[in-house]
């Protein structure tokens with residue numbers, strides 16, 4: 001797994017100097033309003049903007065040690081590299097290498113830093129940048145172009161590696177939107193970027209923003225902008241230009257929260273509010289712009305049907321327990337026009353009792369879903385549910401399929417066919433599952449629906465939404481919404497409404 005935790009090495013502080021992502025979101029909203037039907041393009045530089053080049057520098061220096069059986073760079077970490085990739089000589093001097101060795105290492109480095117092997121090693125994205133790119137790629141009529149000073153000869157390698165990294169965020173880069181330097185011998189990457197931008201413009205694209213880590217490049221691109229449309233953003237990583245750009249908005253962190261806060265999440269996403277177990281939670285759910293709620297059902301020790309997630313070994317029964325009544329829950333949801341996902345904690349009698357309740361509830365089948373695991377229900381239990389409510393969604397947790405789906409997909413597909421024959425129509429995956437994007441891709445390629453759950457905080461919630469599952473299950477008690485000024489439930493709901501207005505109809 002690649003280190004995606006890489007942060008800007010140039011400053012101890014991780015706070016953005018200005019909220020550049022918010023500025024980008026505002027500018028995007030404004031331009032979209034002015035040109036509702038036009039294609040908008042966001043242009044990213046690659047090296048030092050998307051990719052953290054310190055990894056490439058370290059890789060080539062360690063390769064020097066390996067090839068020469070030296071230990072000049074033993075223990076060198078990425079954080080030790082605090083110079084731009086074009087100024088490695090300064091680093092070598094500071095590391096105290098003898099003059100002759102410095103020259104030898106520098107020659108080796110300059111010869112190899114653009115080798116395909118080094119390019120592969122250099123591909124480590126800054127944290128969050130691929131989520132930001134994915135967010136733009138999901139906006140209607142919006143595309144992301146890459147404008148780089150890399151030579152044209154690295155086109156294939158660049159695309160291959162960026163797309164390998166992008167797969168983790170479901171990002172895809174296209175060759176037609178990759179601008180490279182066709183005349184690298186003139187050694188003027190700034191000129192190449194100017195031409196890249198002109199080429200994009202000449203195709204009729206409206207460029208919304210340009211993001212680059214070189215202030216001088218941004219200045220020259222700005223001078224050439226005769227549209228006034230473009231926002232110039234300086235990725236304040238390691239840069240070579242002497243001056244920082246006074247006329248660009250500068251920032252250090254690709255913060256999806258700042259970006260998405262200003263605009264709702266794109267796409268159609270069905271949200272499920274889980275943990276309907278108490279009156280308070282039910283009340284909050286009834287007021288929330290979320291249509292689906294999930295409630296766990298089980299039988300208490302006296303055989304009564306109750307709403308309760310914990311079993312009686314985990315949390316002992318007490319005489320003071322006042323569980324939410326299933327009948328009351330169902331009636332309230334039916335009245336409010338909400339939908340219910342019943343989480344069955346066991347099979348057998350519980351299923352019969354739950355079906356009996358639901359058949360008399362007035363909730364139509366399309367507003368009902370069921371969730372249960374194989375070991376709880378078995379094939380017969382799932383078939384029974386499907387027979388009783390043919391129109392409802394029938395879901396099972398499917399993380400156990402991950403190793404099979406990613407190594408022997410045809411066998412995993414056989415199992416999915418079997419589950420489908422029982423009536424299962426959606427598969428729940430946990431946010432913590434390894435290789436989740438690839439797994440979602442597998443289910444999607446097999447046209448199976450996916451529900452995601454287990455997101456720990458608001459940022460993960462947004463990132464999960466960018467993976468485009470069919471539904472996203474959460475308790476909406478994100479730390480950011482449960483502290484300080486956002487403690488109040490009504491404010492939390494307001495935030496939720498702003499974030500995902502689409503969910504009201506989903």
Ligand SMILES: [Mg+2]
Nearest residue numbers: 045047048213
């Ligand atoms: Mg750059």
